Amino acid sequence: MGLSFSMLRRLCRLWALEGHVDRLDRYHVSGWAARPGGRAPRLSIVVDGKVLDRIVPGMVRSDLRKIYRRPVQLGFNYVFDPPLREGAQVAVTDRFGQNVAKSPGRVPAEPPFDPASLNDGLSTAVPPRDLIFLVVGHRDPQAFAVSRRPAVDFLLERLQAAGVDVSSLRTILDFGCGCGRVLAGWEHVLPAQARLIGCDINPRLIAFCQAQIPFARTFVSKFRPPLEGIQSGEIDFAYAASVFTHLEPADISLWSKELARIIRPGGHLLLSFHGAGFDDVVARISDTGPEQLKATGIYTHLHSDPRRTSSGSNDYATFMTQSYVVGAFPLFEAVEILAGSSNAFMAGHDIVMFRRR
Known part of the structure; x- marks a missing residue:
């Protein structure tokens, strides 16, 4: 039937x-x-x-x-x-x-890119699209390249706002430098006596930096402290673009202590984080995230199978309140916080400038 x-x-x-x-x-x-x-x-x-x-x-x-x-x-x-x-x-x-x-x-065609169209005075080559994606989550070389010098201009503005004489800087650290987006922007504006250092946990990204950015010393760092080869109090200014946006609370604490070790008293640290401007993202990707963020000040979301990734990777997205970030760096004083700043350093992120106590 x-x-x-x-x-x-x-x-x-x-x-x-x-x-x-x-x-x-x-x-x-x-x-x-x-x-x-x-x-x-x-x-x-x-x-x-x-x-x-x-x-x-x-x-x-x-x-x-x-x-x-x-x-x-x-x-x-x-x-x-x-x-x-x-x-x-x-x-x-x-x-x-x-x-x-x-x-x-x-599969659509990728938009063409002509490096000669940049006219920014930078000698550093633009990384391949796959490296760009590892760092910023898109594969647009034009968008990546045009933010390099403006990102450094933003850092210089924030240093001046904090009362720092930029010409006095001796050692600058790009913590989590990726494939050198911000490092490249220091060309021609780096103080004459200053040393520029970059570190990242990804050997592929550091290989590109070492081949293309000769005015910076870059090295592969471990996922957890210490930063080998950097002495206590050696750094005048350190910055981290979308690094703490991928760390869990325990690792944030470890790196807070390590950065306090290597930055001299009176030195400065600038970092970006997912602040209140990302609350709608938290609500979209998680049913429990908004409650956890409100209760504890931090929420870390894993986008993939934990067996196929590790903390610190782009699969982890961490969202924090301003008060949590300030409390996570007890050996620093917050001298400026910009909420959801529209800037070339990390657009849309909250930005905090710390001074080492």
Whole structure:
């Protein structure tokens, strides 16, 4: 006996595929998918007609709570390694061959970039797109490059506002220098007697700095203190662009003490952090994050499987209140806090300038 038409319709509704692709480029495809009622389906990532991998959505999508009336983990963010060619066709399907909305799609071309168009007087080459992504989360070399000198101009302005005679600086540290976005901007404005130092935990990023930024000494640092080779009280000014935005509380405490060790009394530390301007982000990615942030002053969100990453990576996003940040650096005095500052150093982040007690 065959299935009745009404039964077939019920089965189709039960196994219908909901969701859509949010973003597709050479490097990843992201979005969400669900069965009716909010059940996570098994999906196939299909490239040019061939199944590349099979996944089950598992990322928190707080924006879907309005649809399913409860917390759900239906998001996915699949990374292509190696990156796909431009024009490749990507489909996100289920076992019945159903596609999520906006699938299949073609990998778009990356915008062209002409380094000669910069005209900024900097000799440092612009890093490859994959290194840029590791540092700032996008792959736009133009946007990366045009922020290099303005980022340093911002630092100089903040130092002057704190009453620092910039010409007196002897040693400057870029803590978590990445592939040298801010280091490169010091060219031609670094005080003549000053030494510029950069450190990062990623050897690939430091390799680029060592090859391209000869006026800075850069080295690979360990994830936890100490910073080997830097003496106590050696640093006059240190800065950290979006470093503490990826650390958990215990590691923030460790690095607070280490930075206090290497920065001389009266020296300065400037850092950026995810402040109140990111409250909407916390609410979107976590159902419990806003409460935790309000109660403790800090919330750390893990975007991926903890077995595939580690604290300090871009998979960790840390959000803090201003009072928490000030309290986390007890050996420093906060002399200036800029909320949600629009600047070339770290746009949208809160900025705090500390003075070593």
